Amino acid sequence: GAGVSQSPSNKVTEKGKDVELRCDPISGHTALYWYRQSLGQGLEFLIYFQGNSAPDKSGLPSDRFSAERTGGSVSTLTIQRTQQEDSAVYLCASSWTGTNTDTQYFGPGTRLTVL
Amino acid sequence: AQSVTQPDIHITVSEGASLELRCNYSYGATPYLFWYVQSPGQGLQLLLKYFSGDTLVQGIKGFEAEFKRSQSSFNLRKPSVHWSDAAEYFCAVGPTLNMDSNYQLIWGAGTKLIIKP
Numbered sequence: 001g002a003g004v005s006q007s008p009s010n011k012v013t014e015k016g017k018d019v020e021l022r023c024d025p026i027s028g029h030t031a032l033y034w035y036r037q038s039l040g041q042g043l044e045f046l047i048y049f050q051g052n053s054a055p056d057k058s059g060l061p062s063d064r065f066s067a068e069r070t071g072g073s074v075s076t077l078t079i080q081r082t083q084q085e086d087s088a089v090y091l092c093a094s095s096w097t098g099t100n101t102d103t104q105y106f107g108p109g110t111r112l113t114v115l
Numbered sequence: 116a117q118s119v120t121q122p123d124i125h126i127t128v129s130e131g132a133s134l135e136l137r138c139n140y141s142y143g144a145t146p147y148l149f150w151y152v153q154s155p156g157q158g159l160q161l162l163l164k165y166f167s168g169d170t171l172v173q174g175i176k177g178f179e180a181e182f183k184r185s186q187s188s189f190n191l192r193k194p195s196v197h198w199s200d201a202a203e204y205f206c207a208v209g210p211t212l213n214m215d216s217n218y219q220l221i222w223g224a225g226t227k228l229i230i231k232p
Contacts, residue, residue, distance in 0.1 A: 042222035042223050043207075043222040091159070099217050100147055100210065100217050101147055101164075108158045109158065
């Protein structure tokens with residue numbers, strides 16, 4: 001079956017512009033994660049959605065970052081007024097139940113470059 | 116604080132040679148333990164995981180890992196690497212004590228594996 005997809009695969013933007021990154025999780029997965037992967041760093045947790053529960057936004061680095069998940073499926077991560085330090089690969093993952101014993105299935109990521 | 120350390124940023128191994136990638140964690144109890152692999156241009160894929168029981172865990176693609184409580188380690192091994200194993204490998208830890216965050220994993224910085232022909 002289809003895996004997790006993300007779009008765009010690459011995004012180059014100018015400092016100060018807004019960007020939207022999209023994630024399509026595996027159908028039926030109730031949990032969805034966004035991570036940021038910077039060069040030489042591990043995965044940095046950004047936000048977690050589980051069903052209809054309030055998302056855990058504790059990992060969002062600033063109020064320029066926001067995310068939503070519509071209809072329990074597709075998610076969009078928005079970065080407003082992008083800064084050069086926002087340059088990274090943004091990964092989305094989904095899982096059946098969202099517990100940390102559950103396998104997370106990752107998309108290929110969106111590479112964001114802020115000039 | 117909880118943490119995961121992968122001491123080797125990159126490792127170079129000849130094709131056919133054995134491999135061991137190190138992972139150490141800091142946590143107040145035995146956590147859930149995972150290894151994921153990220154091949155170029157692809158998402159991360161689960162190789163194996165340990166929750167309890169037998170401390171030697173078998174995974175996909177011929178990989179295994181051994182949990183050593185006394186060393187707080189969960190090293191990944193493969194007896195003979197193939198060129199297709201060139202990728203980045205991430206160790207991750209799932210907290211078991213705080214059920215309020217039972218969906219989070221703590222990730223190592225990754226080890227990039229380079230295969231020499």
